[in-house]
Amino acid sequence: MAQDGKRRAGATPGASAAARARPPSMADVAALAGVSGQTVSRVANNRSNVDEATRERVLSAMKMLGYRPNTAARALATGRFRMIGVVTFDLRAHGNARVLESVVSAVQDTDYSVSVVAVRSHSEQAVREAFDRLSTQAVDGIIVNEPQMLDTAALRLRSDLPIVVVDRDDRHRYPAVGSDDAEGVRAAVTHLLDLGHHTVAHLAGPQDSYPARRRAEAWHRTLKDAGRLTPPVDYGDWSAESGYLIGRQIAERPDVTAVFAANDQMALGLLRALHEAGRPVPDDVSVVGFDNLAESAYFLPPLTTVNQDFEEIGRQSVALLLDQMESAPAEGTAPRGAAAVSVAPRLVVRGSTAPPRA
Amino acid sequence: MAQDGKRRAGATPGASAAARARPPSMADVAALAGVSGQTVSRVANNRSNVDEATRERVLSAMKMLGYRPNTAARALATGRFRMIGVVTFDLRAHGNARVLESVVSAVQDTDYSVSVVAVRSHSEQAVREAFDRLSTQAVDGIIVNEPQMLDTAALRLRSDLPIVVVDRDDRHRYPAVGSDDAEGVRAAVTHLLDLGHHTVAHLAGPQDSYPARRRAEAWHRTLKDAGRLTPPVDYGDWSAESGYLIGRQIAERPDVTAVFAANDQMALGLLRALHEAGRPVPDDVSVVGFDNLAESAYFLPPLTTVNQDFEEIGRQSVALLLDQMESAPAEGTAPRGAAAVSVAPRLVVRGSTAPPRA
DNA sequence: GCGCGTGGTACGAAGCTTCGT
DNA sequence: GACGAAGCTTCGTACCACGCG
Structure with a gap:
């Protein structure tokens, strides 16, 4: 097989399982499958130019070793984190929790993950701090669940990341999704x-x-x-x-x-x-x-x-954000048109309404 | 100043701001401050062995460039992600949302972030998938908000990460926090x-x-x-x-x-x-x-x-998890003693109770 | 020659690019 | 078109070494 024995001693298949502490790397998979690391990378990223047979070999090697691509290394190499940040207020409020739920759910259908930051007060200070945390941390885009923002100045943030605001308001210039x-x-x-x-x-x-x-x-x-x-x-x-x-x-x-x-x-x-x-x-x-x-x-x-329709709101915000992320790959500040998506609410008639007394 | 001009052309202070697309790296800060990258790293990590004057120089250079350490690179170098994963069920359920809220809040007081994964069904399959997502993603520990787990077999997961389970149950061998x-x-x-x-x-x-x-x-x-x-x-x-x-x-x-x-x-x-x-x-x-x-x-x-007391439950789970993460640095599977923290509930007497009819 | 403030270099895991077969 | 090899890139950190009191 490959001859990268210089990289680390225990990587050869002959080594006993005792030394298994470090998670398997791409090189380990490559060695086991008898292919180059390059090919493993191709398989991991679903590239087309891989023979079906070798793809299978690599996949089964991955499975055998329990290989998981190292997110950090991948992020470092690509400059993208596959992570969406969500800024939310009080989750005790029904609507906020519902929005978070649906956003998480929608993101889960992609290969991104969600990082949540809570804002404890409605001060610009607190909001800015939340954004700071998110931009320090590794996110590719931000969804702001902002049903009660004190002042929109707080939303005028230095951040060249794509942003979507939930709960539509026209006071700011960000793409937004919300109930009508x-x-x-x-x-x-x-x-x-x-x-x-x-x-x-x-x-x-x-x-x-x-x-x-x-x-x-x-x-x-x-x-x-x-x-x-x-x-x-x-x-x-x-x-x-x-x-x-x-x-x-x-x-x-x-x-x-x-x-x-x-x-x-x-x-x-x-x-x-x-x-x-x-x-x-x-x-x-x-x-x-x-x-x-x-x-x-x-x-x-x-x-x-x-x-x-919170589900729809979550879906739409994620879709809108992914949209931006793909169209503006690190383009700097270019909120193109600031799309606004309205989700239709629906009246549910129950027993608390009736004609007035005669 | 430093002589790393070979790394990238536009990095010298003389270059116009036009080429500014990539976020500033450590090397940029080092160049501006006239120190080595190493020293910048020391300052960024609050190490003590840095002269007060150079620390100031570095800090102001950071500020000027708007420098943020790259999480991915740091994670790659240290092997730690500064991220806690939360596995949660339906956030429409009041208790779940409250627990998530308090966990996020507690984590925010540390320098970790939170990544949320939702489980849509109570099947072992779904739970396993959630764990898979989290271990693929970069987390150092996991909090499982599990108020209604179908079968605990689902919790017998291959995962060498520290785990804390919210909503105490003695059927599993993980540290747990929950109401009494x-x-x-x-x-x-x-x-x-x-x-x-x-x-x-x-x-x-x-x-x-x-x-x-x-x-x-x-x-x-x-x-x-x-x-x-x-x-x-x-x-x-x-x-x-x-x-x-x-x-x-x-x-x-x-x-x-x-x-x-x-x-x-x-x-x-x-x-x-x-x-x-x-x-x-x-x-x-x-x-x-x-x-x-x-x-x-x-x-x-x-x-x-x-x-x-959901706040307390969140605080305690995070504390317990951090505890494990510090004491067992990649020690493999060693759930030491499986601590269990009980949080005392409190009866709130209101108008729906009274003595029975005579 | 101790210790402090530094700098130099290798390294981590994956990706991309360029060749080459 | 399917692959491999080598080399360079990403950025920050660990380790070691160096100079200077």
């Missing part, structure tokens, strides 16, 4: 109007959140387009607790017959507040949420809500 | 007995889940220790839907005055079933859950449940 919130909100509010409600109150997310703002704006616009009055908005912080606290105030407004909450958690708090105030849902007040938690179908009453 | 389920269950069941209930029914998780089994066993033992009868167990699948479906049957058993559900989601379904059957909670039936979802405090009624 406006469409979902429109469906929700229209559903309530169609049921006969004169207007719809809004329990919004925090004012410094872009998604919250978008939903509030869409709510406002839908009412306006329908020629309805727009009640004053209440702002929560996405939590069930805030929904409950604000809900107690809403419950005291006898004119309110329908409420659109910016997420299901706040809707849950609202349901409890209305219940305690003796205002039955949906007989007295209708409630619509946003997100479609797994639990929402079992709230009392089951919650009408807007379902977001 | 038995203790949490005991607290929950005892709470109900103390309220005056003669016995407590159990809405269990799926039979092929170890955590579910552990909780069921602890429930059984607690009742037995108290000398109470143990009603037949009903098995759900963790989902609110299964809780609802089984709950409808439970609601028809007039003897049932208290139910312990193996998680909050099933408890939610149960609450709804009891409500629909006209059996008020807690007046007619008391319900206790397990997990303490963010939402549980706003269920109708607010759910008494067992809180798990």
Whole structure:
């Protein structure tokens, strides 16, 4: 076989298995298969110009030795890491966890891996730090799961890596993928109007959140387009607790017959507040949420809500990122056109909505 | 300055910025600072034997060039990747997402990164594939978030990497970190007995889940220790839907005055079933859950449940893993003693439990 | 000649390129 | 077109040696 005995003593097949500590290298495979390292490399990278028979020999040698290409060496040689970085916020938030899940899942269908960095606060400082970690670490592209970015200045980062932002916002110049919130909100509010409600109150997310703002704006616009009055908005912080606290105030407004909450958690708090105030849902007040938690179908009453297709969002962001990575191989900063992908949400009608009392 | 002009043409300071595409390497920093690459390496790794003045020079050169050490090259040279792999199941499950969150957070306090691999099914095949991915990829240790492993054979993996399993189970020989389920269950069941209930029914998780089994066993033992009868167990699948479906049957058993559900989601379904059957909670039936979802405090009624300290679990698993990684530097398979860390759960009493009707 | 601050060189594992058969 | 051999590249680190107090 090959004569690279000078490289290391134990590499010859004759050596006992006792010295097996270091993982097998390409040279080991080559020796066992009786081919050159070059050919092993060709097989490992699925090149076409290898004879089927030798390919088989090499593959079985790989299997026998349990050979795994050394990622570090490959990355060093190619300059690419086969790794996608994900910057995410609080995973306790349902949507964030779902997005991460679907991104991981989508990436798994490629030969990339995922490295996750969590941002603990919404400060520009924290976000910048996360990016720093990722660019120090070896990633070829970054997906930013940014459902509540305080200020977009934080997104103006020095980084020549391809980036995709999840949860569409037009304030920045990066390609983005997100739910078409406006469409979902429109469906929700229209559903309530169609049921006969004169207007719809809004329990919004925090004012410094872009998604919250978008939903509030869409709510406002839908009412306006329908020629309805727009009640004053209440702002929560996405939590069930805030929904409950604000809900107690809403419950005291006898004119309110329908409420659109910016997420299901706040809707849950609202349901409890209305219940305690003796205002039955949906007989007295209708409630619509946003997100479609797994639990929402079992709230009392089951919650009408807007379902977001997180799977699709994950798939699309990964696709968009890979796209960029392939088209701009270290081209520097060239966010070509900043594509924006909208994923359609879907209204799920359940028991928390009904026509207003006669 | 240095004389490595042979390495690449554009590296000399005189070259225009036009050729700047490749990130700056150590040699660039060395050239700019007028030292050897070796010294740059020393500074980058915070070694002590560098003169304070040269250290400053090197640091400012790094800053000026925006130098970042190349992870791949470093890994190749050292044989360590500074990366921890996490194998996780469905992130839609609250607990899994929480564990991932806390693991990521804990790792972030070290200079390691996290690579996430998701397992889509509970088959040994899928788990093995996940491990394969991780060992192909560059990780120094693995944390397995395994709250519902079908069979532990799947955990008997060829992998000489340090491993920590989250969600303690004694069927395998790996170090593990998890909630002390038995203790949490005991607290929950005892709470109900103390309220005056003669016995407590159990809405269990799926039979092929170890955590579910552990909780069921602890429930059984607690009742037995108290000398109470143990009603037949009903098995759900963790989902609110299964809780609802089984709950409808439970609601028809007039003897049932208290139910312990193996998680909050099933408890939610149960609450709804009891409500629909006209059996008020807690007046007619008391319900206790397990997990303490963010939402549980706003269920109708607010759910008494067992809180798990996921943050602590994450911290502990990372600590345990780092421990192993440092103590067993490529020692092969030597799971020393298989440490097991138990994290104490805590009963949270809310409105879903009360003494039985007189 | 001890020790500190340095520099020189080989090395790690894979890839690519150029020949050559 | 299927392969091999040799040599160079990637970048950072380990080890050893050197000069200078």
